[in-house]
Amino acid sequence: MTPPAHAPAAVTLLRVALPLRTPLRSAHGTEEVRHLVLVRMELADGSVGWGECSALERPTYTSEWSAGAWSVLHDQLVPEVLAGEEPDVVGHPMAFAALTTARLDADLRRRGVALAAELGQAHGRPAPAVARGAVIGRGGPDDVLAAVEARIHDGASLVKLKVTPAPDDLDNVARVRAAWPDLVLAVDANGTLDARAASLLAEHDLAYVEQPRPPDDLLGSAELARRFGLRVALDESVTSVDALRSALALGAAQVVNVKPARLGGVRPAAEVARVAADAGCGVFVGGMLESGIGRAAALALAALPICDVPTDLGPSAQYLARDVTDPIELDADGRVVVPVGPGIGVVPRADRLDAFVHDRSTLTA
Ligand code: MG
Numbered sequence: 001m002t003p004p005a006h007a008p009a010a011v012t013l014l015r016v017a018l019p020l021r022t023p024l025r026s027a028h029g030t031e032e033v034r035h036l037v038l039v040r041m042e043l044a045d046g047s048v049g050w051g052e053c054s055a056l057e058r059p060t061y062t063s064e065w066s067a068g069a070w071s072v073l074h075d076q077l078v079p080e081v082l083a084g085e086e087p088d089v090v091g092h093p094m095a096f097a098a099l100t101t102a103r104l105d106a107d108l109r110r111r112g113v114a115l116a117a118e119l120g121q122a123h124g125r126p127a128p129a130v131a132r133g134a135v136i137g138r139g140g141p142d143d144v145l146a147a148v149e150a151r152i153h154d155g156a157s158l159v160k161l162k163v164t165p166a167p168d169d170l171d172n173v174a175r176v177r178a179a180w181p182d183l184v185l186a187v188d189a190n191g192t193l194d195a196r197a198a199s200l201l202a203e204h205d206l207a208y209v210e211q212p213r214p215p216d217d218l219l220g221s222a223e224l225a226r227r228f229g230l231r232v233a234l235d236e237s238v239t240s241v242d243a244l245r246s247a248l249a250l251g252a253a254q255v256v257n258v259k260p261a262r263l264g265g266v267r268p269a270a271e272v273a274r275v276a277a278d279a280g281c282g283v284f285v286g287g288m289l290e291s292g293i294g295r296a297a298a299l300a301l302a303a304l305p306i307c308d309v310p311t312d313l314g315p316s317a318q319y320l321a322r323d324v325t326d327p328i329e330l331d332a333d334g335r336v337v338v339p340v341g342p343g344i345g346v347v348p349r350a351d352r353l354d355a356f357v358h359d360r361s362t363l364t365a
Helices: 066-082 093-111 115-123 141-153 167-179 195-204 218-228 241-250 266-278 292-302 350-356
Strands: 008-026 029-043 048-053 133-136 158-162 185-188 232-234 255-258 282-285 357-364
Touching (some): 008 066, 008 093, 008 350, 029 066, 048 066, 066 093, 066 357, 093 115, 115 266, 115 292, 133 141, 141 158, 141 167, 158 167, 167 185, 167 195, 195 218, 218 232, 218 241, 241 266, 266 282, 266 292, 282 292, 350 357
Parallel strands (some): 158 185, 232 255, 255 282
Antiparallel strands (some): 008 029, 008 357, 029 048
């Protein structure tokens, strides 16, 4: 029997290592080289699609990590998909997202439809470019102030500082606020805040305080929001629509960070964004230091009108000396341009794959 044209015929997994322009330091560690797993899927009719697994090198942000993602893709998810089965794996949303995005990209290319337009059918007309926030890692005061100035200069409409309760981090927030009283300023604590730090941050008119308490501590995030009048943005806590509904019922989220990687792909992420927006929450698409592949897919989501807070996604040049794709760029107003064209709108360049891929494996149906 001939397989249907849209059936997956072959999947290649590629391990890439992309040097970051500047290491990013946050509560959960420092990233210097971005280790990613790219997925290339070929359908029976020859259509090809790409996806990216954005898990970090070590399991410090969530429990996924790039080597683990490679294993679960290679040994479980890809064989199941090639056998025509529904993937049967608990967890591993970033590995899952890589595979589902590659399949969606291939299918959309086959149909000549852009991902943003596809998502827009259910969620409203996508914008051609999106306002962005700049995420600035932990560091000394001079470095942080210089980074904020540079990002304001190139058009960021929000600046977010990575923080912990350490006095140096909290002093940096006060310094930035003093230097730019009108700046739209936010912080991301990656689950580390205590009441004292929250009370100090409450003095700085922050657009939001991201993930103040650990992922499971929804009551703690709700309490900090209530006690100090903070607008809490949840990131790690929001793993599904159900988790979001619990957070909303408790008053633990006034803003939601949707990341296609954390939520298992752009379609489930769009569903979370829809539920959050309908509940009156602010919504933005967070970043995972993606390559152009993951960044393009996430931008298609960020372009939807349900995402009304500046995205963390920035131009390739802000993070990487060289991207695997043609670079994601800014427009004249400093907004990130959403790639046009079928599927996610970008493909890896062969010369860049040669330079950055250090392992690959192809599985066939
Ligand atoms: Mg975050």
